[in-house]
Amino acid sequence: MxxxxxxxxxxxxxxxxxxxxxxxxxxxVIGAGVEIGDxxxxxxxxxxxxxxxIGRDNVFHGHAAIGGEPQDKKYRGERVELEIGDGNVIREFVTINRGTGDGGGITRIGHRNWILAYSHIAHDCRVGDDCVFSNNATLAGHVTVGNNVILSGFAGVHQFCRIGDHAFIGMGAFVNGDVPPFLMIAQEKYARPRGINAEGLKRRGFDGERIAAIKRAYRALYMGDAKLDEAKAELAEIASGSDDVRAFLDFIEAGERPLLR
Incomplete structure (x- = not known):
């Protein structure tokens, strides 16, 4: 020390x-088995x-509760872990739980995330880099969140769901299916797609050609009457000239839960 x-x-x-x-x-209180970087x-x-x-250059504000036991009735005291990267800001009353033995044994948070007050990240979640969780955003267990994702205030994500890179989840949205990369999601009774996160993509350096290809992919999947297999065939055609659409399609193909559609 x-x-x-x-x-x-x-x-x-x-x-x-x-x-x-x-x-x-x-x-x-810093408990047994805790490692904190410079x-x-x-x-x-x-x-x-x-x-x-915990990596280096992180900031944990008052009353954050980090590394607590998973809120899972199957947990029986087995060794499970939490790993947090570098440069994160964790605000007041945030809770982040360790993993479970049946879920891989570890919860992972990447680098340079802003996790704002009262947010909760449950057991076995995976959060990438450069994300923003606004106040009271909540992940249930086993959720995977990509890079550059924004969860607005009071957004909630159902267990085992995946949120793709650059997605934007609107205030109060309850996500109960996989969200492909680049999408904007807003609330009705349950969260529904509302176009792509074009403004966020522009801010991150995406040019007009890349954004246009992503818009074409969105229209193919969400704005026509095509069945999912038909939409994926059209996405494959678009993906031949766009790495972003290839990532979009790969995300869909890897899913185990229903797609939010």
């Missing part, structure tokens, strides 16, 4: 490992339970 700054009221397990420059605030800041009253590995 060389060069770390630890508040005297913090409780740190004897076998916890803290990198250089780590800061731990008042009344925080220059990470742990706010007041945070709880981090292990086994949990």
């Amino acid at each position: 060389t060069s770390s700054r630890i508040h005297p009221s913090a409780v740190i397990a004897a076998d916890a490992t803290l990198g250089a420059g780590v800061q731990v605030g008042a009344y925080a 220059n990470t800041r742990i706010g007041a009253h945070c709880t981090i339970e292990g086994p949990t590995r």
Whole structure:
């Protein structure tokens, strides 16, 4: 714990490992089997339970509860883990649980994500890089979220669903199927597609040609009367000239749950 700054009221397990420059605030609890990388800041009253590995340059704001046991009745105390990458911002009262033995044993969060207040990431989830979870966004168990995904406030995702890269989930949307890359999802009774996330793609450097191909793919899948197999055949044609549409089609082909359509 060389060069770390630890508040005297913090409780740190004897076998916890803290990198250089780590800061731990008042009344925080760092449990057994926790590893924290350089220059990470742990706010007041945070709880981090292990086994949990946290990378460098993360910020955990007050009262976050990280690495707790999975909320799964099948859990019987087996060794399960949480892994968090670098440069994430975890705001107040966020909860992130470890994995389950039957679900792969680990929950993984990537790099540079913003997880805002009261969000919940359940057991065995996989979250990529550069995502934003607005306040009260919730993932059930075994959800996979790609890169550059935005979940708006109070959005919820059903267990085992997948959210593809660059998708935008609108406020209060309840997602109960797989969401292909690039889509915008909005709420009716349940979440439904509402076009592609064109503005987000522009901000990330997608040019007009790439966006046009993605729009064609969206129309093929969502705006006609074609059955899914027919739509996939049209997507395959478009994918011959677009890596983005190829990723869109590959996502669909890999799914085990029904497609949100």
